[in-house]
């Protein structure tokens with residue numbers, strides 16, 4: 574097969590591993606720098622160009638679109654979809670998962686356990702929103718943050734209020750969430766490929782840090798999920814429409830709650846902790862599923 578990977582940095586562990594896994598299985602995998610693609614949006618002759626050449630003959634695209642290039646990356650992926658190229662994750666599904674508010678609403682619609690989450694536009698409602706979320710301690714987060722940046726823990730209602738006001742003043746969208754204290758600075762990242770959990774790890778934040786992101790100094794350990802946790806992760810992936818994703822969950826007193834679903838999960842932490850060839854599983858998923866014109870949405874919706 575000829576596979577394209579929309580990515581910017583060929584040196585990233587995840588990207589190198591995907592190239593390796595594809596080549597081991599006899600496929601060609603080209604890294605395509607998302608931002609250097611340009612396209613022709615004509616109705617009858619959709620085209621994508623790269624370095625002066627037309628991109629043609631791809632059987633599948635692996636989108637590894639960074640958070641900072643979501644807008645353009647999704648447009649390029651949509652163009653591939655309209656040309657009938659099979660995307661590992663569809664542009665529409667990536668769009669859903671990138672917006673934490675929209676994801677939470679979709680997950681709630683499907684009855685998936687979530688931390689109590691509130692949202693409001695008008696600063697006049699700040700106090701009501703804090704009360705709805707159950708009062709301090711509360712987590713306040715940017716709708717489109719990643720790597721734990723833009724996630725704040727407020728210990729008192731007063732500090733929650735000033736954090737909210739500070740974000741409001743810069744016109745950033747945020748949501749307010751109950752703080753799951755019993756998770757103890759630890760979260761679970763479940764890697765889902767084709768509707769199955771292929772690996773799961775527990776991430777624990779650095780000393781004194783409530784955020785467990787590896788980018789914030791957290792450490793990873795492989796764990797076995799309970800059947801409920803496994804099913805929550807699979808249902809969350811399905812609810813987003815993502816074939817490959819990392820589902821972040823917290824162990825709350827009443828069971829696992831989903832914080833977010835990541836459409837370009839990093840492979841380094843989880844492959845190193847588990848020894849599982851996740852890149853290989855992603856390529857095998859493509860082998861089984863890539864068919865011309867087989868996208869559900871072709872970018873629609």
Ligand SMILES: Nc1ncnc2c1ncn2[C@@H]1O[C@H](COP(=O)(O)OP(=O)(O)OP(=O)(O)O)[C@@H](O)[C@H]1O
Pocket residue numbers: 688712714718719720721722723724750751752753754756758759760783784785786821823832833835
């Ligand atoms: N409601 C909460 N209760 C307790 N801890 C939380 C809560 N929300 C987030 N955290 C902690 O903060 C971390 C970062 O939060 P979240 O995953 O929402 O942010 P992110 O910036 O999108 O991270 P990622 O890099 O995984 O995309 C979580 O992994 C978790 O450890």
Ligand SMILES: [Mg+2]
Pocket residue numbers: 718719720833835
């Ligand atoms: Mg995230």
Ligand SMILES: [Mg+2]
Pocket residue numbers: 721821832833
């Ligand atoms: Mg996260």
